[in-house]
Amino acid sequence: MSPSASSYSNPFAGPDPADIRDINIHDRVLVILDATDATYFAWKTYFSLLFRENNLVDHVDGSVDSRAMVGDSEWTAIDATLIRWFFTTISKDLFHTVDDQSIDDYCRRLKTLADELRDIGAKVDDDLLLSTLTACLNEDFGNASSNLSLIPEPSFPKFVAYLRLEERRMKGVKKCV
Template sequence: MEIDATIIRWLFLTISPDIFKTVIREGDDAHTVWTKIKGLFTNNKLQRIVFLQQEFFGTPQGDQTLDAYCLCLKAISDELHDLGFRLGDELLLSTLTSGLSEDLDNAASNLTLMANPTFECAVDYLRLDERRLKGIRARAVHSALATGFSHGTPPPPRPPAPTAPRASSADAARWRRWHSQPPSRPWRSQRRTSPRVHAGTAAMEWRL
């Protein structure tokens, strides 16, 4: 009983808690627990192989990092290997290069120039190229910031021009009334004295 308890404790610490809770029952010995765990990975073998193959060939890199993408493919490949379906390096490399993002297209095409490349060598080469691309992006951002600072900051926007105050309704009515009246001409009301009248008046005063 002590050996069974030790083995069961080792299984509990080794496998995931979800799997352990799925198979464990009260009173199970170590052999029963191990048989149940083995059955989870070997039952429906053909269906599991088909499902894993679809997942393996249909998983692109997307937004994942290169390390995360390669780890995902390697985990599926190991699971298929446990089911008796082994994937060689050629199939791993072809799936890896076809699912890479567009930034690594040039590096993926360079893999064909290698002599007998392995999955590990290809991942190491792609990792170096990914680091190179990150350096190029960082330098481009730094150059853009330096160019912006060299040209100076743009001037602040000009404030809007003040608008003239709107006249009230009383002022508008007064303005219309003033413009509707005809203009007065005071110079017409004043009578002009003829120069001849001035001359005659002066002669009469001189005679007197």
């Protein structure tokens, strides 16, 4: 039996992380998500098809508890690739808007995007949402981002609350200087 045939007969076998990493996302997602253009529907459709074609739906639909997968290096490698795909298929302006927003605005926008993906059947699980949240923080939140990994039973609301406190602390420090 060929390796590809055996992977289809094993319901627990997932895609090879190296194969996923080597996909040229710009050849597969032919639009760049931009806040000023009407590209969202096309962007989400390309991603939805890509996830289904490559057996990646379980990474975004919430059917797998990603916290249970933290020790699985193949799973986390694929998740990291998906995050990279998202970042490289949005416009520079949209990407940089994240740096210029307050924590509340940034988190609200991120949650809205995750909800919109859920609405089209591409649910973003908590782990991917938390990874995206921390990966897009500007350099001022470098220490805070590192500290987020220390929060017991991590969740989006806990991360947001911590980042709000850190944002207030940083504003207080700037006033004192």
